[in-house]
Amino acid sequence: MLGIIWDSLKVMVLGMGTVFVALIGLVFILKGMHRLTDRSAKAQRTAEADQTLKAVEKSDAVDSVVQFQGQDEEDEELVAVIAAAVAASLHRSTHDIVVRSIRRVPAITPVWNRIGRQEQIASRL
Numbered sequence: 001m002l003g004i005i006w007d008s009l010k011v012m013v014l015g016m017g018t019v020f021v022a023l024i025g026l027v028f029i030l031k032g033m034h035r036l037t038d039r040s041a042k043a044q045r046t047a048e049a050d051q052t053l054k055a056v057e058k059s060d061a062v063d064s065v066v067q068f069q070g071q072d073e074e075d076e077e078l079v080a081v082i083a084a085a086v087a088a089s090l091h092r093s094t095h096d097i098v099v100r101s102i103r104r105v106p107a108i109t110p111v112w113n114r115i116g117r118q119e120q121i122a123s124r125l
Contacts, residue, residue, distance in 0.1 A: 052108055078102065 079099050087094045107114065 075102075 079102065082102060083094050083097045083099050086099075087097050090097075
């Protein structure tokens, strides 16, 4: 009887040891694969960042040309809205706020990120 229990414990330890070694091997394989794919992803991300930067520079040039085409009424309304928003967030009067320049920040965030922000804003209104 004691021999059967002892043999069962040996089989259990051998099985658990084998599984443990196999899992450690899988961890190392996955880390190696991550390092290999991360190198190519970094190169791809830098290429995408360069393309995005060029696109942003082009859009800034286009935006500056569009701004000079005489949209004075819309610009005045935009300045008034921005001044009111800043004054409200600072708890001050709009007479204390002077807007010197307004520059549109290009939207280079992913679509899912922008939609998430819009949903959060809409849920709070």
